[in-house]
Amino acid sequence: MTLTVQFETLVSMVAMGILFGALLDTYQRFLKRPNRSRIIAFFTDIMFWCSFGLLIFYCLYRVNFGEIRLYIFLALLCGYSAYQALFKSLYLKLLEQTILIIVNIFLFLKRCFYFLIILPIKIIIKIVLVFITFIGKILLFLAKTTIYLLLFIGKIIFSPIVFIWRFFPAGVRKKAADLYEKLAGFFLMIKNKIMNTVKRWKK
Incomplete structure (x- = not known):
């Protein structure tokens, strides 16, 4: 690989490490593990890790045609560490705000549907x-x-x-x-x- 490809691969894997941290927090936020049975959590964990593994392989394939080097794993670890240190708290606040906005929009649309369609029909x-x-x-x-x-x-x-x-x-x-x-x-x-x-x- 050329230096340009190696640099692109390094940057891509750091970005994937940051993305992994965000996806993992999002997954845990929606899974609500204490309220789920172990069987459901086991299968959803497998699906999550397999999906992210395929995503990493696709990214590698687009950058360096799927060549694996040791620094790739180090770059993923660095990206995940950067997320934990710099972006985790900000992302979690943004995630909660986004969920709250989506829920409020859904409730508003539900009320509009009821008052504009269901109630007149009744x-x-x-x-x-x-x-x-x-x-x-x-x-x-x-x-x-x-x-x-x-x-x-x-x-x-x-x-x-x-x-x-x-x-x-x-x-x-x-x-x-x-x-x-x-x-x-x-x-x-x-x-x-x-x-x-x-x-x-x-x-």
Whole structure:
């Protein structure tokens, strides 16, 4: 390798050491190891180290085509030490502020979504349901009133017929009485259904 490539490799590995310190603190911040089981922590640790190892190899490949020298590991160690001494506290404060900003933005967007989309939909649905309930109650009231009115008119119309009916032969009256009972049972069933429906709507 030429001196230029070696210098670029050295600088790149120092930068990777600093990046490793930042990524490690970020990983530990989000992992929250005391709250995680050992199995999950074990697998996430393996994924983290493998991912960072691939990242280092990719960086080396771009700089010096993947040639490994002893000073590469020393440069990584120097970069990590520089991060611990100079940048760790600043980065952790910046990380917490960034997390806080992202959380606040998420909560703001969540509230906007609720008040601009969810809440209007709920209000519209409630209005439609109230309107449908009101129309249904009116229709049921009209149906109930119509049935009572028809029964009242029927009584008025059929009262003279009932009086005259007494002079008909007993056989004819018996057949008519059977037919009347069937019709009365049919109308009573309809009346009960309407009353039950009205009670449910009132609830």
